[in-house]
Amino acid sequence: MTQTHPTFAEKLIAWQKQHGRHNLAWQVSDPYQIWLSEIMLQQTQVVTVSEYFPRFIEKFPTVQDLANAEQDEVLALWQGLGYYSRARNLHFAAQQICHDFGGVFPENRESLQQLKGVGRSTAAAIAAFAFGKRETILDGNVKRILCRIFALDGEGKAFENQLWDFAEILLPENSSEMSAYTQGLMDLGATVCQRKPNCAICPMADICQAKQQDRIAELPRKKSVKVQEMTLYWLILRDKNRIFLQKRPQKGIWAGLYCVPCFENGADFHNYLRDKQMDFDDLHECATISHRLTHRVLEIIPYECDCKNAAFSANFNENDGIWVDLTDLPQYGLPKPLQQYLA
Template identity: 50%
Template structure:
């Protein structure tokens, strides 16, 4: 199949069957940029609620730039990959300071923004400014691997370079077709050429698709080489005092960067030492372990309840705060911590391990 046939089929399919009612399908570069950052490694269904909430709080790039990073990270809580939220804030400031509040139109300039890579920059430029640059996200890699029979893990540099070249060659010649083409190849991968059980009968490329013709849709794209996922362990302290619970701000980098969370018991400390510095009270039996899986490792959390009868001044530093139990889960905390706090609030602060 030659490039112009691929583009023509995709454009025709997108007009009839593609998605046309997403809230970020507008001409505003700010809203397009925001959606593209949120959609990195995240499905549309998960992004919709967060996107609407962000637009309500930060209707334009100036409002986002003027907010504190804590406000942004808190609003992002639950969407994961929190470095995206910090980069979002940095990029908004950069747009206001270096580009006078207007998003640059070229992919070269867009890539300068924190959190914007080659594919994201191309998507923003295509949707907002009809620029002819290819995107290569996970959905596009899957479509290209199957339609053109490309073997090899797409994360390997050689295979990725081959896909980039192919993606560039397939672009429509007319710039005005770029928004529809870019949306179409995204939609085709997300709704038809899916990872499991692709709907080949509805695919406009089925007559030319090598994977479909040869019964290889289950093996293409080639899976990432298997690698053992390491396990990490953490003890999180649920320190309760008079109906309130102690939360601490996480460091800006690392997992859950910048979020409020339950204090973590360091490897060099034990619960008695922590309690001695925090106040007087009782260490109760630990709750059952909780498993939380990240991209590159799994985390086993041990929730350790402490019932404090009195506080020491050290527990009132600038990095910590006491919140009512019924408010804590909504304070912008990581997903597993949110579930722990909701469970605790539902039991009116009872800290026994058998709940």
């Protein structure tokens, strides 16, 4: 893994300047906006982030505005982006920047990695884009690029450490080129060297060893991910134009969001009904919802109940949750499957 192609950085920078993406809203020098976009872009496509990013900047134009916001405000604005731990970490990290760094973004990767939710690759991207630091990113797209172009094969932590070392060797000497180089890696992985690559337009086709060895489909080696199946029971309580919501715990599925009463097993569901003096036979079972998370497939069984009796609906008070008017739902961060169900 010591052999490198001397023109890799030069080829990539030249290609990015001519064919790369240049009109993204977050292609600025402001480290706050760069950080925000990098967190949003984790596990999320550019086209989706392009919708959310302007709304976030309008609502929270500075890191101080974000730090001073309520978590519920942040989660409500994040609704639909998924991976909600990113939003909670974003809010916490904004407070770190204000409290620990005097409201000023740190310029080096090591300090940036102290921020909640910021790993080495994200910290490197911020340092490269905002401050021209010679730091390499190494997300899934970049790993795919390196493994293919240089026919690198392996797995596990030791191999990943080798990839980090190799990626650092490839960095351009001139720090003024770091923005174009880093964006080039992102653009190449997102638009050309995808899972199904478009080798015909790849600037690295002439040096790509996986192409020469006919190993593109095999590199990088694919991880086997075990998917867990999980059944959830929803209790959907309606009172005219209101619905009953509970704030989820800060850990676990949909942490910190608002959801209808949700149970992971039938026993807890029936105990809750008994506690609220409800009869299971009065509930209407609706069509099961299937929802995929990263490593889980959720089978959600919704049960609806129309709380026509005012005294009955009073059983569900502020100690249990809140009654929310359907027109006010956009103010609350809801899990995506519930948002779709209620729509």
